[in-house]
Amino acid sequence: MRKGLTLLYVLLALLPLLTWFSLPWTGQHLLREWLEQQGFNAPSLDLNRPSWERFHIDHLKVFREQDGQRVTLEAHNIQLRFEPLELLKGQLKELRVERAEMSVQGNAPATPDSSVDLSLIRPDQWFAFAPSERLVIARLRLNILQQDRLVWQAEGNLDLEPDYLQSRLALTHENEPLGYLDLGLSPSLEARLGFSQGAEPLYSGSFKLTPSAEGWMVDADQQLTLSPALFSWLDIVGVSLPPEASALEGQVALSAQLTLPLILPLQPEQLLAQTHARFDLDARLQASQTTQFARASVNLEAAGELQEQQLNLARIEGQIETDQPLQQPVRMATQVNASARVDLARQRLALGGTLEDPLLPARLTFDGQVQLHDQAGKVLFELPTFAVKPLLTTHAALLPTSLKPLKIARGQASLTGSLSFSPNQWQLKLNPALQSLDLNWDRTTQISALNLSASLSFDHRQRLSGSGRLEVDHLDSGLRIYGPELDFSLKGQLPSAIRLATSPFSLSVLDGVVAVPALAFDPFSPNINTRLAVAALDLQDILALYPQEGLYGSGMLGGELPVIVQDGQISIHDGQLLSSAEGGVIRYQPTPEVALMGQQNPGIKLALDALTDLRFDLLDLTLDYAPDGEALFKARLRGHNPGWQQGRPIDLNLNIEENLLDLWRTLQLTEGITDTIDRRFQR
Incomplete structure (x- = not known):
């Protein structure tokens, strides 16, 4: 009996020592088991003799091959902190990595039926994926390779705690530095994402993820800062924009709510067909000085919905204000109100609305169709009948000095037209009309009851053609001349080689008749x-x-x-x-x-x-x-x-x-x- 008690005392005395000796194998088992759960090959770990609270791994390297991708993970100087009793229960207190590098190479192309089953993703367990209560990677490097060529690289840190995940990474694309990516995620599935270049923020977004049995809902509020830094970044990643866009600066805010199906297709067409989204856009932009404008500001608001490959923009409101560098600076504001419908399946855009501008004598209405697959389309527009006299008053500052003596007493005008375009060509057609126009020149020449109707065409090659009819009741300039009434046609190419041809016409003067034969001449330099x-x-x-x-x-x-x-x-x-x-x-x-x-x-x-x-x-x-x-x-x-x-x-x-x-x-x-x-x- 005494010997049994003695043995028990000895075992109890040796238990802490035996536990201390078993810690490396326990920690090694926990880490290996977690890596295997993530799909990596079974690693062999060499652990240093631990203390009662921590042990150390000098080096770790594992790999995983899945879906045509090879993922390699290598880590150095790994510190594992633990509570001995908690470790025996399979729990680590902290996993701290001094330096880790993950490389992803290769990517199998998505097949027409490729998809992701969102029901298998359990965001509520994301914070339980880590092998410890806290995971800290002081220096993390992520490499994306294609055919052994480094395309993307991110380098920074990562900190995963029970109540928050955060990281800051410096992005590089093909050895060109882009900026910093900041991300954060909470257990309630509220996420933030930010991108900056130097001290200048370019993008920020906050997201709320709500999984359900029917699908996922994503609420997003995003803000984009347009600046030279952003356009420089877009050039690096190969996104080309018109040169005029680089003159824009300001803020673009986008709020959206997306509903995603549980079986999420990877093909864009199928994804759009099964995605429902509502969004609001608010942009406040300024344009720096250009040859056309001393300064311009653009305010744009839009609201729409995407459903079954139909994008409906129920409201598009825009205002453009510009400073014209004229003899006397003029402040002008353009207001656009429109709606649009995009058929993503047929790659077709339909739009319509109105445009108001101080340079326009009336509200311009427009209606158009665009084929998105070949960027070809046609826009019809119309200026309803308007008084001409106020138009001349409004544009007085825009008229060249040579036209200052022109005065309009009365008259009306209207305009219809269309713009047809494709990637390499365009054609503008105009149908102007003047009715009952009375005007005088320097109070010495007066034209009464002028009527004009014309059909003009101008295209990308600067070719001009058209025809029309001119009728004048009479002209007074010290002598009253009645007429003319004539038909005319225009043909040629700007800025030269234009020919104006008129039909024969007659004038009535001094109770007699002056008959003019058909004429053809250059209207800019008549001979x-x-x-x-x-x-x-x-x-x-x-x-x-x-x-x-x-x-x-x-x-x-x-x-x-x-x-x-x-x-x-x-x-x-x-x-x-x-x-x-x-x-x-x-x-x-x-x-x-x-x-x-x-x-x-x-x-x-x-x-x-x-x-x-x-x-x-x-x-x-x-x-x-x-x-x-x-x-x-x-x-x-x-x-x-x-x-x-x-x-x-x-x-x-x-x-x-x-x-x-x-x-x-x-x-x-x-x-x-x-x-x-x-x-x-x-x-």
């Missing part, structure tokens, strides 16, 4: 050589333009005027007007000053006597006109004066020199255009 046919001009109305006291005439004239327009200048050479077969009458009663000249010059007296009552049967008038306004009239008068020398035949040749531009300016300034002309034509 015209044509002949105008003139008929039924009233001599009385012609003489009224050059009021000479005591002068009267009647009769009808007709003929041709060869007109040359070159380099913006007009000239006429050998124009001819002939009286009709009925002839006419010229009566001149000279003023005392002119009569005195006749007394001093017999030749002048002879002509004055003959013109007191000249009944002519021929009036042959030739005209030469120079671009500076100087005109030479050569007139031959043949007839008789019943009261002079028993009605003997008279044949006179007269030369008259006059500057028609000066005469025209005189007519324009005499009591104003409208009053002068109305008085002449109403008497």
Whole structure:
């Protein structure tokens, strides 16, 4: 009995020692079992002799091959802390790794039926996966390799505690540093994710995961900072954006709620077909100085839903404010309200809405279709009928100085059009219309009741074509001209080689008719050589333009005027007007000053006597006109004066020199255009 008790005492005395000797094998078993649960090959571990609270592993290297991937894990200087009694129960207090490296190589392509069973993922057990109550990796390196080439690398730390997982990793893509990735996860499945470059945050997001028997729900609030650093990062990873996008800076906030099926397909088409999402987008952006704008700010709000491969943007509201670097800076704001529907299965986008802008005279409506697979589509747009006069007032600061004298009294306009496009080409079609437009130029020239309808086309090759019709009731500029009414067509390529062709048309002036043949010329640099046919001009109305006291005439004239327009200048050479077969009458009663000249010059007296009552049967008038306004009239008068020398035949040749531009300016300034002309034509 005494010997049995002695043996028991000895065993009890040796128990702590035996426990101490068994600790390496217990810890080794726990760590090996955890690695095997993660799918790694069975490792062999060399443990140093432990203390009562910790033991040390110099080196560990294991690998796993699964789904075409080879994962290698290597760790150095591993410290395991424990409570001896808890260790015997299979629990470690802390696992601390000084340096660990995990490499993932190869990736088997997803097959059409590849999927992930979310029901097998138990987020509530994620914090129980660690082999200890706390897992700390001081230096963690993750490598993603493709065909033995290092593509992605992340280096940082990881800390897993019972109530939180957090990590900070420096990302590198093909040896180019990108920035820092920060992540965190709580047992309640609330996660955060952040990405920064230097001290500048580029992305932050918070997520809430809610698993259920039907699927997973993900609530996400995200914010993206647009900056040069972000665009530099996108260039590194191969995401190309238009050059204009790099001028944007600001914040983009996106709130979304996603519902995922339990069997999650990996193919994008199937994933979109089974994913339901609602989202709200809010963007506040600024554009730095460009050649078009001194500064611009963009505010965009959108709300939509994704369901059964249909993306519905129920609300798209945007506002763009810009500073125009004009002679006087102008602040402009553009407001967009739209909705869109994206059929992801058919790769089709339908959109419609309105656009308001200070540069637009009315609210622009648009409606379009885009084929996403080939980026081809067509957008129809319309500006409803609007008043033209306020439009000119609004755009006064935008008009070049050469157009400042233009004033619009009244009139309406409208515009419809379409834009067709594909990756390498586009075509813009416009259908403008003007109705009952009254305008004047520098208060000296007035155009009344102008109507215009046109159909124009312009494409990516700068080719311009179109046709239309122009109707003008009359023009007043010291002389009232009625018309024209003509059809026209445009064809050519900007900025040169444009041809404007007009149909034959006529003008009514001085109760006569001026017929203009079909013309074709460059509207930006017109060079015209044509002949105008003139008929039924009233001599009385012609003489009224050059009021000479005591002068009267009647009769009808007709003929041709060869007109040359070159380099913006007009000239006429050998124009001819002939009286009709009925002839006419010229009566001149000279003023005392002119009569005195006749007394001093017999030749002048002879002509004055003959013109007191000249009944002519021929009036042959030739005209030469120079671009500076100087005109030479050569007139031959043949007839008789019943009261002079028993009605003997008279044949006179007269030369008259006059500057028609000066005469025209005189007519324009005499009591104003409208009053002068109305008085002449109403008497």
